[in-house]
Amino acid sequence: MNADLPERILDSIDLGILVIDNRERLILINPSAQAATGWSESQAKGRPYADILRGERELTRLVKDALTRGRSISSPDRLVLKRADGSDLPVNLSVSPLFDRHGTLQGAIVTIKDLRQLIGLEESARSTERMSTIDTLAAGLAHEIRNPLSGIRGAAQLLAKELKAREDLAEYTQVMLREVDRVRGILDELADLTRPRRLKFDRVDLTALLDRILFLERQAHADASIQFILQADPSIPPIDGDEELLHRLFLNLIRNAAEAAGRRGEVRVATRIRPDLRLNQPGGRPVPLVEVIVRDTGPGIAADVAQRIFTPFFTTKDKGTGLGLPICQRIAAEHHGMLQLSSQPGQGATFIVSLPLKCPVRKEATV
CATH class of the missing domain: 3.30.450.20 (PAS domain)
Structure with missing residues (x-):
């Protein structure tokens, strides 16, 4: 020895x-x-x-x-x-x-x-339990609503043809069609939240992925003078993950941050390795976690709102569905990670995505 x-x-x-x-x-x-x-x-x-x-x-x-x-x-x-x-x-x-x-x-x-990771996992477990109940209800509702919605849309299209000569009435049919499409969009988001998906694991370069997303958001907010800053740790190797889902996760968080920051605000995205936080794998060695931190300079989130922020259908936006963050949380969980919020009113909001540097599942998996 x-x-x-x-x-x-x-x-x-x-x-x-x-x-x-x-x-x-x-x-x-x-x-x-x-x-x-x-x-x-x-x-x-x-x-x-x-x-x-x-x-x-x-x-x-x-x-x-x-x-x-x-x-x-x-x-x-x-x-x-x-x-x-x-x-x-x-x-x-x-x-x-x-x-x-x-x-x-x-x-x-x-x-x-x-106990930081344990506390995060406890919250993630509570969220997963809530989601399992909502999944069953939401899947049934989506099915029951989608069928009559198709009939309403078809009827509105026929009515629009009949009223083509009546400009004063044609506007109402357009409103009907737009609202039907909006509800269908909500149902599509609901389906993403509830249905099992097949994950396609591959090596994902987090720095390159975040850089692409920030480039798109700079173009989208060019007239708002929002500062998008990436502070990436160059030592972080590619991780195992579904790049399409991870793109959706980080795009949603960064877009939310830009909306919260407002004109002339700042969105700062950083990556770092957390060797003090580890994921225990059955039959394997614990692996450290990598964190992606999305921070904005907006008004922050009140404590009572923060407690409900990951609850499906809860939203503070006028046109929000309340499904974006629950979907983000599910994507993080599917990658054996977690999504957490840290915020105080008046000091902006910080969302932290923790992902294992080496995912326990390397092949395609249904979650």
Whole structure:
């Protein structure tokens, strides 16, 4: 067995590990703990553990209890860790005493579990449960509405021919036809949301895809002076995905951002690898996630609206159907990822798409 095996295990594990000596100073911090706390090994080693485990008092109390009483203890609830950059991180914490071979207490081992991905997956699961109920209802409604709608459109076309000479009445038939077509468009979106689709996985260059979409949106909003900015991480390799669906996902988010930003606003799209967030694959190693962040400088989204933003048919737009974001969320889920929103009124909105760098399914799959 290789002598460096313990070190490689600590480097590979997706749990944060801190080792604290009996002088309450940090003597070991593995890469996952560095990612969670925001402290590098050179910055953290030798410092009092209280400098690293900042935030709720329960964090330091658990460590203190293990160091003084020599017993293992875990946090029953989620705790908030204050990272080096000042941001908050939801975590679970476990602390075990560290004894030498003679039973003398030498320090403590702290295990940190980053709960960001878990919280995102919980929300995604709740959304999926809501969607499954809506799918059944929506599919039935779409079928029942589409048939009489075809009859109404045919009748309106015949009426338009009869009233061709009556300009004062012909306008009404055009209104009927436009409204019928609008309802048919909603039914088509509803079908996209509810029917199973066959995914065609291939290698997708996210930077090239986002660049094409931003080029189209710059042309579409040329008269509005909106700034479209792409900040792409050049080290991100192509991911496995259905390029047509991913194009639809990001186009929808970027268009929404442009509408929210308004004239002379800004839409900023960024990509980055998140090695601290990983997707666990059955029978395989955890893979890191890549994030695509779409941020606008609009008015932001109120908390009560944000809670319902992914609910089908919920919309704040005058002509919206309320299906665009639910479809985006489903596309992300079909790629084993998730879509999340971060927003505060007056500070714009940020949508974050998290996708695995290597998708568990490489071949065509029906979802």
